[in-house]
Each structure stands twice: as C-alpha cells, then as structure tokens.
Amino acid sequence: MTKFTTEVLRNYGLDISQINTIGLPCVTYFECVCRANRVDPSFEMFNVFYTVTYTSGFYSFNSRTGGVIPCCSTPLKSLHDWKQKFFYIRRGVIPVDMHYRSVSEGIPKIDMLVDFAKQEWYKKVTHKATAISQLEEMALVGAGMSLLWFPKNPLGVPVYGYQGRPC
Numbered sequence: 001m002t003k004f005t006t007e008v009l010r011n012y013g014l015d016i017s018q019i020n021t022i023g024l025p026c027v028t029y030f031e032c033v034c035r036a037n038r039v040d041p042s043f044e045m046f047n048v049f050y051t052v053t054y055t056s057g058f059y060s061f062n063s064r065t066g067g068v069i070p071c072c073s074t075p076l077k078s079l080h081d082w083k084q085k086f087f088y089i090r091r092g093v094i095p096v097d098m099h100y101r102s103v104s105e106g107i108p109k110i111d112m113l114v115d116f117a118k119q120e121w122y123k124k125v126t127h128k129a130t131a132i133s134q135l136e137e138m139a140l141v142g143a144g145m146s147l148l149w150f151p152k153n154p155l156g157v158p159v160y161g162y163q164g165r166p167c
Helices: 003-012 023-036 043-049 120-126 137-142
Strands: 050-055 058-063
Touching: 003 023, 003 043, 023 043, 023 058, 023 120, 043 050, 043 120
Parallel strands: none
Antiparallel strands: 050 058
16 A cells, blocks of 8 residues: 555545445556656545545545546446455554544545646646556556565666566
C-alpha cells in the first residue's frame, strides 16, 4: 500500500477492508497517471475526479460528473476471478491507523479544490484519458510505485533490461 493510498483512505475516513474490489484500482490508477506525468498525487487532486459511494456493505469511488474532464476513459466495471486472488491481511501489518467508518456516519463528502481546471497538474493528468486496466509490474516500476523494485541506480532511476542487458 503506497503513501498516497493511505492518504486517500485516511482523508475519506475509510479502512482498506471497507473498499470493494473496484474501488482500490481507481486509487492505484490515478496515482500511476499522476506519476507518469511527473505530478505528485494528493488526496485533494484525487477528490476532484472521484466521489465515494456505498453499496452492499462496501465503499467505492465513482467518477465525478459535471465540469470535470475524466482522467480515465473507461471506468473499471468488473474484476474477473477476483476471489481467486483475494487474501486476508492481518490488521497488525498495516503500518498506519485507519478509521473504520460506520454506516451511520454516512458517505464522506469533501469539497473539491477551487479553480482546479486552471492548475497545471490538472491539464497534465487529463490531456489523454486511458482505460483503467490491471497494471503490469513494469508499469509500476516506471511510475516508481512498485513495492518489489529497489533502485540500483543511486538516483533511483529505473533501469530496464532486455536479455540481461540494460537498455
């Protein structure tokens, strides 16, 4: 779980266990789009594009409508065979405290940034919308989001290889 994902969940007052299988890829995708465009993502930026929804006991994120250019062209509709990839995470291994939102607290509503459309990050993130899809590990490496990759270069620049040689 990245710092950005933690920031999003904390600001909405949600525990990771309360997010459905479609919701989390929205957060990961947004972070990847930002990092690919050399923009440091923030909760306030994410909140411009998405709202929180609640269905069948889980929270998720839906694209905002009205005045917001989407950063993704095709929202994720389903994750085939997600149950085969599901696993249990013990609370003790998550390094931050998360709020478990009670249904009685309602859906969190947070105001959007003012004049977001005039800001440079918004133009970069919306210039070419793409579909949310399952990200390959090398895409996460390129965006600096892979948890399995450790930079060998002292500057932290990813080095790609082909047939055992750096490209």
